Amino acid sequence: MRVLFAGTPEVAVPSLRALVDAGLDVAAVLTRVDAPVGRRRVLTPSAVATAADELGLPVLKANRFTPELIAELETLELDAAAIVAYGGIVPPAALALPRHGWVNLHFSLLPAWRGAAPVQHAVLAGDDVVGATTFLLEKGLDTGPVFGMMTEPLEPSATSGEVLESLSRSGAVLLVQTLSGIEAGQLTPTPQTGEPTAAPKLTIDDARIDWSQPAVGVRRRINAVTPEPGAWTTLDGQRVKLEPVTSAGTAQDDDAVPAATTDQGGARRDALAPGTVRVDGTHVLVGTGSDPVVLGRLQPAGRTMMNALDWARGAALRGELVFE
Template sequence: MRLVFMGTPDFAVPSLRALVNGGHDVVGVFTQPDRPAGRGKNLKPSQVKVAAEELGIPVFQPKKIKTSEGIQLLRVLAPDSIIVVAYGQILSKDILQLPPKGCINVHASLLPAYRGAAPIHWAVMKGESHTGVTTMLMDEGLDTGDILLKQEVPISNEATTGEIHDELAALGGGLLIETLRELEMGSLIATPQIGESNYAPLLKREHEGVDWSRKATELHDQIRGLNPWPGAFSTFRGENLKIWRSMPFSWSDKDLETEGFAREVTAEPGQIIEMLGTGLLVQTGNGILRIIEVQPAGKRAMSARDFFNGRHGQIGEKFN
C-alpha cells in the first residue's frame, strides 16, 4: 500500500519500521521540526526523522501541517492512507478526507479509555491493571474515531511507564500491519467507540510533586508512572529529590529486617519512620511507602539508603 507516515517520538519508530519491513511503500515521513536540546541548545532531530533517514525515506518537517502548502504536498504524494503515530499535530478535515483509505492512528490505550497526549503515563499513574494499543480510523475529534483493532497487555504493580511504553511501541507496529492487511482484504470493520471515556492530558509540574497525605498505593503508582520521565519529586532539607522506585510496605514482607522494630507507629505524612536494607519507610496519609531509589538534583540516581546515610539523616525527619 502507498503510505504517508506521520510521527515524532521513539514510540512511533517501531510502527514505521514495521511498515517498511512489511513491504509497504512509505513515500514520505512527516515529523516535527528539529528542536533545541541539551545545555548547548543544539537542534536535535526527532527519533522518527533519524529512523526515516536511515531507511532512505523523504522527510518533511512543516511547522504546521494544516497549511495549504502542507495539504498540497500530501496531494502530490497521493497516499492510499496516512498513518499517524504520536505526530503531535492535529490534522484538518481536508487532510483526513484526502487519502481514499482514510487516516489510521495507532494510540497507546484501549480506547475510549485515556484519550489524549499521555495515555501510558496516566494508565500507570491511575493504577490500571491493563492497557493496550488501539488502531483507529481518525475523525476530527480527539481520539474519538471508529476503532479498527485492539490488543491488550497487563500492567504489573511494579511496571514503570518506560517499560509499558516499550512494550506497547513494539505491539503497535504489529497491530498496524494486521490492520492494513485486513484493510486490503476488505475484512476490516470499523466500530464506533462505546463505553466510559477519560482524558490523558499532557503532564505538568503539578502532576510531579509527591503529596505525602495521599495513600501509599497511589504514591507508588505516581512514582512508577513518572519513571523514566519526568520523575516524581519531593524535597528533603530543602533539597529537590527525584523519587524513581518505591513499593508499598507490608509488615508481612518476608525479606525485611523488622526484628525489634515496633509495628505500631505514630507519624505524620512524609515522616521517615525507619531505614531498612531495602529502603526508607515513609509514613503516608494511608499506609507506609518504601522508598527504594532517589536522585538528588544534579547527581546520579542512588539507593535511598545511600542518600540518607550520605546526608547523615535521622529517623523522624520528613520529606516535604
C-alpha cells in the same frame, strides 16, 4: 499500499520499522521539526526522523499543516496515512487526502483515556489491563471509529515508560494488521462504545508526590510519571527527584521490611508520619497516609541519581528528614 507515516518520539519508531518490514510502500515520513535537547539546547532530529534516515525514506518536517505541506502530501497519491504520536492536529484538508484516510495507533483501549497521556493515566488509575487501538482519525480528539484493539495486563510495579515500550512493539503489529486488512477490504471501522475518559498531559506539578496519600497512591503516581515528567518531592526547600518505590512489605530481598503491624488497640506500632524518612536496616522508609514505602534511588538537588540508603546515611547527620 502506498502510505505516509507520521510520528515523532521513540515510541513511534517500532511502527515505522514494522511498516517497512511488512513491505508497505512508505512514500514519506512526516515528523516534527528538530528540537533543542539537553543543557546546551542542541537542535536534534526526532527519533522518527533518525530512523527514517537510517531506512532511506524521504522525511518531511513540520509542526503544523501549512498549505504548502498539504500540497506536497497531495502529490504523493496516498492510499492511507498511519499516525503514531505525531504531536500535532491533522486538519480536514489533510484528512481527506489518503484514499482510506488516516489510521491512528493510540495507546489505550478507546474510548478510555482519550488524550495525550493515555498510559500515564492508566498507570495512575491502577487499571488492570492496558492496550492499543487503531482507529480512523477524524476531527474530534480520539473519537473516530475503531478498526482493532490489543490488550496486555498491567503489572502493578510497571512504570509508564516500561508500559509504553511494550505497547509500542505490540501496537506496531496491530497497525500493520490493520493496514493489511484495510487493503484487503476486510476491515470496516465501528463506532466507539462506552463512557470516555480523558487523559490530558501530566505536568511537572502533577509529578509532585503528596505523602499524605495512601501508599498505593504514592506508588502509582511515581510509576505514572516515570520517566516523564519525573517524580519529585522537596527537602528543606530543595527539589529531590525520585525513582519508583516499593511497598514496605514487598521489598525484593532477604531483609524485606515487614508491613506495618498493629497493637491490641489497633494503632500501628511502626507507622511513620507522611513524608518522614527513616533508615530501617538496609532500607529507607518514607511515611505515607497509610503504610510506609521503601525508597529505591533518588537525586538530591545538585547531585546525580544515587542509592537511597547511601544518601540517607549521610543526610541523617543533619537530623530528622521530612519530605514535603
